[in-house]
Amino acid sequence: MTSGWGTPMLAEPPLLSVRGLTRIHGPGCPRCLDSTGDAAGRNDCPHCRSVVAIAGVDFDLWPGEILGIIGESGSGKSTVVRLLHLDDRPTQGSIRLRGGDGGCLELTELDGAARRRLRDTRLGIVYQSPHLGLNFAISAGGNIAERLLTAGERRFAAMRERALALLARTEIPRSRLDHRPAQFSGGMQQRLQIARALAPGPELLLLDEVTTGLDVSVQARILDLIMELQHELGVAMVAVTHDLGVARLLAQRTIVMRCGRIVEHGLTDQILEDPQHPYTQQLVMSAL
């Protein structure tokens, strides 16, 4: 929580510090970085044909904060999420996660087992496609139990209790506990993804276009739920979206990406009402 007036949250170190994060697909060459990005207007290197998915991405995330990342397809925002979720390794750069003991973990240096353990216990992710985030072969209750099992829970009664509490919290009727995700509506599948992601009590929740493609009323319900959960649990989130309205509702601060680079960052209302970069101005103008 914040302390005094002048130095709120600043006294507290960030939960997550990302520096110089770079991911190049392909062999890479010395001219890759200069030949791609915002000024070049492309993310594929004309000299070696490598794709610079992201380069030089820096940001901090404080505990309990929601940071928005906006940009169109190909801007690199989903690459940032994949790297944060340790689904991929950066070509360069650092991702430091602060632990409860005050120590910092350099996530890019972890071995395979440690990466899995971290993903199973301290990170959560909700994808645009429920097929990525859910196991469609097992029931809703099973989806939550599976995640609790990988996080180390072995007591059946505790798992059942936690699963029921999470379903209730995400507004999924208890009567649907034994139904498979395929029998759920799109909105309910997203809520089940949220329940599954939150099961082990992660410190960082990654949201990758979670309301894209849903009806507006269903979208509103999901966004409300996310904000309520953020308030109740204080979990920090990174929300990737191409929908400026979603960023406005969820995020206090927002990063704008284009061609794999951060072109602007600021308070979300400032980004939307006083965008500085030509690309952000275009994005805001085409949305309103």
Place this chain on the structure above:
Amino acid sequence: MTTADPLLAVSGLSKSFVLHHQAKRIAGVHGLSFSVARGQLCALVGASGSGKSTVLKCIYRTYRPAAGRILLAGEPPIDLASCDEHAVLAVRRHRLSFITQFLHCVPRQSALEVVAAPLLARGVAREEARARARRQLAELGIPERLWDVPPATFSGGERQRVNIARALVAEPELLLADEPTASLDADAAALVERALRARRAAGGAIIAVFHDPALVARLADAVVHLPAPGVPCAA
């Protein structure tokens, strides 16, 4: 104008807007200085396009000032024109509210939840926050039957009063108000006027833009005149 111990001191504030795609620069304000003390209401007055809303948005940092200082008293003082984003968010949470021209809120939240939210963000317990929100809604004449309904379904005037209730509920030290009574009928406007007077009497500082000159005459302790668009402010 009272300048002794100002709560907020604006000096040399400039803001213009560069529209890259049209290769245009739009003038906002140029070299504006003024201050407001606790328990004082300062009205910004000027022609349409003179930058009244721009000044409010610069103080709230919805707009990024191009030059100048916006010094908020404190230990230590904070320059809202240049401090980092987290410092702005903390000032917004604890000390500063903005009655904007339009209400932006989460679609499914009830009016009561919308108004209680700033208190919850300050760490006030849920029940107390809801009790204070109820009092604030009642003070602004929102009928009780609407408290559990999302404001999206309200009339323009009711929605605006929810917006005002949300800004007032946490009793901010500094309140920014952009035409708070523009969409209200006379009875509702009178309730809002009373609420602004109460905030000022409790020691709050208010910087406001009013569409009605009579309100400026009745309420303002100080008036800041903004020159016509594109004209620099007098030194």
